Amino acid sequence: MERSQLKQTKRWVVKIGSALLTNDGQGLNIEAMKKWVAQIVDLRQQGVEVVIVSSGSVAEGMQRLGWQSRPSALHELQAAAAVGQMGLVQAYESEFARYDIHTAQILMTHDDLSNRKRYLNIKSTVQTLLSYGVVPVINENDTVVTDEIRFGDNDTLAALTANLIGADVLVILTDQQGLYDDNPRENPNAKLISKAQVSRKDIEAMASPTGGALGKGGMYTKVMAAKRAARSGTATLIASGREESILPKLFSGESYGTLLIPDLEPLTARQQWLAGHLQAKGKLVLDEGAVEVLKNSGKSLLPIGVKQVQGTFQRGEMVVCYDQSGNEVARGLANYSIHEAHKIIGLPSHQIESILGYVDDESLIHRDNLVLSE
Numbered sequence: 511m512e513r514s515q516l517k518q519t520k521r522w523v524v525k526i527g528s529a530l531l532t533n534d535g536q537g538l539n540i541e542a543m544k545k546w547v548a549q550i551v552d553l554r555q556q557g558v559e560v561v562i563v564s565s566g567s568v569a570e571g572m573q574r575l576g577w578q579s580r581p582s583a584l585h586e587l588q589a590a591a592a593v594g595q596m597g598l599v600q601a602y603e604s605e606f607a608r609y610d611i612h613t614a615q616i617l618m619t620h621d622d623l624s625n626r627k628r629y630l631n632i633k634s635t636v637q638t639l640l641s642y643g644v645v646p647v648i649n650e651n652d653t654v655v656t657d658e659i660r661f662g663d664n665d666t667l668a669a670l671t672a673n674l675i676g677a678d679v680l681v682i683l684t685d686q687q688g689l690y691d692d693n694p695r696e697n698p699n700a701k702l703i704s705k706a707q708v709s710r711k712d713i714e715a716m717a718s719p720t721g722g723a724l725g726k727g728g729m730y731t732k733v734m735a736a737k738r739a740a741r742s743g744t745a746t747l748i749a750s751g752r753e754e755s756i757l758p759k760l761f762s763g764e765s766y767g768t769l770l771i772p773d774l775e776p777l778t779a780r781q782q783w784l785a786g787h788l789q790a791k792g793k794l795v796l797d798e799g800a801v802e803v804l805k806n807s808g809k810s811l812l813p814i815g816v817k818q819v820q821g822t823f824q825r826g827e828m829v830v831c832y833d834q835s836g837n838e839v840a841r842g843l844a845n846y847s848i849h850e851a852h853k854i855i856g857l858p859s860h861q862i863e864s865i866l867g868y869v870d871d872e873s874l875i876h877r878d879n880l881v882l883s884e
Contacts, residue, residue, distance in 0.1 A: 523744075525562075526751060543602070552758050561645070567590075575590060613645045617651035689733065690729075691703060714734070716729075784881040785841070794818070797815055843880075
């Protein structure tokens, strides 16, 4: 994709981070929010459907509760999110109401996207809201989330949202100009990368591994989000939210920020869902033959090709497959629990029934429930 083609796109996910939405932790920056809302209205007038992924609830809650630094205790973070979410949603609703546009709040956890039925329900809900001209505002449900079911940062949530709705473009607005070949906070000679293919291995090394005091994501999480978004053929733009009228400028093809181009074959909708599972319940170590079959033949994983199993998984739960050097090869839904898998690994499939007393499937992971790792 070239920048000139951005004018032809019809569906955007716009992620706005905490550093932009708040006054250095002192509540929401309402004046800045007014500008972004006006820009999103501009996009809509040019035929673009927009979904917002918004940070800011914890920072707003901290301000309302009089806290000067981000807490580390989970229950305090949840309390801050619960308080702050009220102000965040109220601000978006009030600003969009000036243009007679309705907004909708959608709070999600990783569990919501891991469950296939809930995943499809969320997809249908967002599609319906867009068809009625509503602007969905999506955030992680920090008031109930735990470490086991959290996305980790809203960059990841934004990428999975792009996969969910088949967005053409993911825009990640940050307090940096874009992706540099070195950390610009430490190296004043660092150069901005205007465009790159998302498959480039070196762009991960260029990204800073840490973010600011308020946000959880640094540039590294934005690069990884771009790679996730590419699963659905979504292009990613990383740009400064402090640039005046940045969204219309990006839409018109002006050279701001970094454009990361999806240059890999898009995954099917089901493969995107499988690849979006961030937490796995088990680990399988494969022999060389099984690795070769998965990578080159597109076949199911049979028990005979598995050397070790670890974890606590049940039938239908996500497991990750590794080669014997520890490299991730694939991930998928197990047809057997770990207790059953322990008994049948390394053996031909025709022995499953005699060992277990039944057979659900001849494979440990069926090819329809398996996706290769990047």
